[in-house]
Structures are given as structure tokens and as C-alpha cells.
Amino acid sequence: MIPNELVQGLRDHLNAELACYRGLLALAERQQQALIANQLAIFSELTKQIEPNIAEQQRLRKIRDRLLFRIAEAVGKKDGSLSLTHVVGMSIEPLQSELKARQLLIRDALDRLRIVQERNQALLRQGLGLMRDLVNALTGDTELQSYDRRGLGGTQRGHGRLVNLAG
Numbered sequence: 001m002i003p004n005e006l007v008q009g010l011r012d013h014l015n016a017e018l019a020c021y022r023g024l025l026a027l028a029e030r031q032q033q034a035l036i037a038n039q040l041a042i043f044s045e046l047t048k049q050i051e052p053n054i055a056e057q058q059r060l061r062k063i064r065d066r067l068l069f070r071i072a073e074a075v076g077k078k079d080g081s082l083s084l085t086h087v088v089g090m091s092i093e094p095l096q097s098e099l100k101a102r103q104l105l106i107r108d109a110l111d112r113l114r115i116v117q118e119r120n121q122a123l124l125r126q127g128l129g130l131m132r133d134l135v136n137a138l139t140g141d142t143e144l145q146s147y148d149r150r151g152l153g154g155t156q157r158g159h160g161r162l163v164n165l166a167g
Helices: 005-038 040-074 084-090 096-137
Strands: none
Touching: 005 040, 005 096, 040 084, 084 096
């Protein structure tokens, strides 16, 4: 049986993780709106705001791993390998339902965050493709792709077409 103080500590910790994920989700949604409105300064500022939240999420994940390790030791698992799902299953009511609810809320927030991030990436790729096409039109380049994903000139290595039209 898992000591109640460890399970309660895990519950409180999951609340902190959930708040962090919800904060990341809100920032990612604001980034998406900034991308759609072509507000690059706002997008850049939001990107700077996301970085500390990601660091906080990583810190919280390490704490969760330590909590799960302590719970594993308390129930006699010498290798310390207990997942959150196992801990939820081993907990007693009413803490079990609270942990299960937090686990589902975290999973939902992460799924929504993944979807928003994928949309943001698609918007960025679309914008970069448009810029590439505009640069090609301005420079008279007839090739479909003057730059590859790494920013290299594809087959035209060493020719700075953006500024020097003569090559």
C-alpha cells in the first residue's frame, strides 16, 4: 500500500504540471493567432515567453520521476520502475479518482498542445514557402526551390541571389 502523504504529494505535483501545460497551451494558441494575423513581433515575444515554461515543465517532470521512484521504493519495487498509471491503479479512493482525473486532464492538455504546435509549424512552413516564392519572383529565379530546408542554395551553392543578382 502506498503511503497517503506520497500520493497526496503526487496529486499536488500533477496539479502543478497541469497548470504548466495549460500555460504552454495558452501561449501556443496565442502564437497561432499571431501567425495568422502576421504579427511577427508578437509571435517572437510569445516564443521568448514559452522558453521558461518549457524549462519549468522539464523541472517538474524530473520531480515527478523522483516522486514515482519514492513511491516504488515504498511499495517494495527495488528497481524503482512504476508508471503513473500503475500508481493510480494502486491508490485507494478518493485519491485514486483524483489522480486518474489529473492524469486524463494532463493527457488532454498535451494532445491539444501537440495539435496546436503542428498547426503552428504548418503555418510557418507555408509562410516560408511564400517568402521563397516571392524571393524567386523578385530575383527572376526560375527554379522551383532556390533554398533547401537548411537555407542552402540547393544546386546553386555559393551564389547569393538575394542581394547580388549578377551572382
